[in-house]
Amino acid sequence: MGPYNIPRNVKDEGRILFIFTGKSMIYTMVCAAVGFLFYLIIAACGAKMIGMIVIAIFALIGYCVGTFKVPDLGAFAFTKKVGGENIDDVIVRAIRFKKSHNKIYTYEIEEEAKDE
Numbered sequence: 214m215g216p217y218n219i220p221r222n223v224k225d226e227g228r229i230l231f232i233f234t235g236k237s238m239i240y241t242m243v244c245a246a247v248g249f250l251f252y253l254i255i256a257a258c259g260a261k262m263i264g265m266i267v268i269a270i271f272a273l274i275g276y277c278v279g280t281f282k283v284p285d286l287g288a289f290a291f292t293k294k295v296g297g298e299n300i301d302d303v304i305v306r307a308i309r310f311k312k313s314h315n316k317i318y319t320y321e322i323e324e325e326a327k328d329e
Contacts, residue, residue: 252265
């Protein structure tokens with residue numbers, strides 16, 4: 214008789230510190246570094262506690278961008294097109310589109326009224 218592979222649940226084994234994936238950890242650290250720059254400016258004015266709150270807010274924004282997906286809401290045309298995709302992928306695609314100076318032309322067809 215040959216060996217038998219026992220199936221096991223491998224979901225979430227790539228997580229760091231339980232809530233972070235590799236990508237979300239990088240986004241969190243980069244945004245926290247940007248928040249730290251604001252902290253230095255705010256701390257120079259004497260408000261260190263507000264600076265720490267700014268770092269936490271920036272880190273939370275980075276975590277959200279690296280982790281969450283765009284919701285698929287039917288009420289908005291934008292979310293219909295990109296619903297279910299990662300937020301960071303949508304942001305990168307928008308930056309690349311703006312950087313290449315693309316233009317979108319739309320044509321409106323006017324229906325001629327029939328005179329009777």
